[in-house]
Amino acid sequence: MATLIHDRPEHVRLSAEGKPVTLLEAIREGIWEEMERDERVFLLGEDIGAYGGAFKVTEGMQERFGALRVIDTPISEIGFTGAAAGAAHMGMRPVVEMQFIDFISCAYDMITNYIATSRYRGSGGVPMVIRGPSGGGVRGGPFHSQNPEMAFFHTPGLKIVYPSTAYDAKGLIKAAIRDPDPVLFFEHKWLYRRPQLREVLPAEDYTVPLGEARTHREGTDVSIVTYAAMVHKSQEAAEQLQREDGLSVEIIDLRTLLPLDEEAILASVRKTNRLLVVHEDTRTGGIAGEIAMRVNEKAFEWLDAPILRVAALDAPIPYSPPLEDFFLPGVEDIVKAVRHLAAY
């Protein structure tokens, strides 16, 4: 391992040298290390080779691992997603990049009909990862800002990951690549390079298991269950509520949406008896509905208030700053909902 680290270019040995990394750098290191560890791992996507991808996640990888393991594809989401499935059948471990996650819908049939059903049909598991920049807040307009995770949540056979910290992003991308089933890995572009998220990661190999939520902040009065960028908005709200109202807010970061860590949600509800679900995805059909139902089924008597949700509005994501700001959930929305729950 030691020799390998010296072989690495500087931008992928930050953690090995004890330097802090952004969420984007963490994902890059995770992919790089998996490619070093397992020669079956290879990458497919548009402009990911010499260019290093639209957000530079795969920078330097083609130079190091060659053009047969870092493949620049034509603009063919159906084609390269399906090809990844074929390679996975043959024992490879493909990692597919959607240049923006919004274009994953082009490959919807391949993912939901072919890939997700493969094991069930007797064609074997499809160990592959589909990843890409997701989420709003960057004035990207309706086709460069989406959160399409719930379009896939309803498809048995898929796993869905959406991390909020550099530590989790690295550990989860590694776990996703090693997982025997297909994993959709969402990367929030508003978090990619946020300096506040830089952290020093373990120098040695680690993974974060899929399907386990994490307590982002301990609290006793109200639980917020959330994921991705909304973890940080919730944190801001929690700090304000502590300061202004003396409220103790617990934040559960789901990290993996599918499989959903029901136990972690229920445990927090039993502790605080009040639940707010926050997601950046649109409201109707968002994960809040599923979570509320599970709590209803298993912890109804623990609740001291109705479950609430704060989510994006039921519209396509608009471009103009005032519209996008109005569309996305904000800190003040979370504060208001928590106050309602606390006072109920």
Added chain:
Amino acid sequence: MPNQTEAPPVEIPHALVRGDLLALYRYIRLTRTLEERLVNLHRQNKVVGGLFRSLGQEGESVASAFALRRRTDGTGDMLSPLIRNLGSMLVMGAEPVEVLRQYMAKGDSPARGKELNIHFTDYQRGFVGQISPLGDMVPVMTGVTLTFRQRGEERVGMVYLGEGATSTGAFHEGINFAAVQRCPLVVIVESNGYAYSTPTAKQSAVKAFVDKAPGYGVAGEQVDGNDVLAVYGAARRAVDRAREGGGVTLIEVITFRRLGHAQHDNQSYQSVEEIERWASTNDPLDRYVATLLGNGWASEADLAGLDTQVERELDDAIAVADASPLPQDEDTLLDVYADGPVPLPWTRHTLPDPARA
């Protein structure tokens, strides 16, 4: 100017008249200058999202759309542009002030702040706004032109895509369906060397994109995309064929994307010499000016006059767009459905908590 009334020494091709030639010039100049102005506005942070340039491709955008029958009452031909077809949009009657308002995310922009750049629609003037997912507009324009056939209207559709987008499933399914239905559709494939950073050779194994035409059973033509009149000629033939019931034509225009994919892209993957060669020897505007002057179809003074007009028009348009208001918060809720706004839940900050009201 005693010789001004004399017949031009060289005959103007494609049944065009001198006024057409000057109009073509004006549209190309307008496209280029408008984009330059957008760059300044981008630097001033007045353009909110990404900025996409068509430098070196303005000639083919303008000349191809110029072959369409242009109306303002919804009875003319229709096109759907790609991100680099600002010129085609202007030819169809899109106003610079509309484009500026779009880029500046204004509330009175054609898409009312919901969509960006040249992604906007006017069925009266005959353009259908594209979405970002590439290739999608080919099947959509197949449907538009299918309707022309169903209604027996002698109208034609034109759809633009980069060579990169020919790799999509949507392109394949759309052009194939149009071919089978003999839709009056002209498909313009802009072969400009790169799709973002990906060179053409990694996009397709065909030597020329026009070679795809026989595979779909449609007519094909390849044309020098930086020769304005040659592009017009090819588009004219394809449009006439479509109108006469001859079905689909795929036109491959050979051109070059001289700037990055978008304003943020530093073009590290392109060779400086290659860009410089296209800029110095194969610029569509330079070549067109040389043709106009060389054949005696226009004078330096004619062109300078048009340049001044364009500058003035854009000064005015920018002032108007700059003064335009941003959209109102509640506009977010409108136009999701026909029957009124989508609901605004009380958990969002604008409404009071009902428990406290």
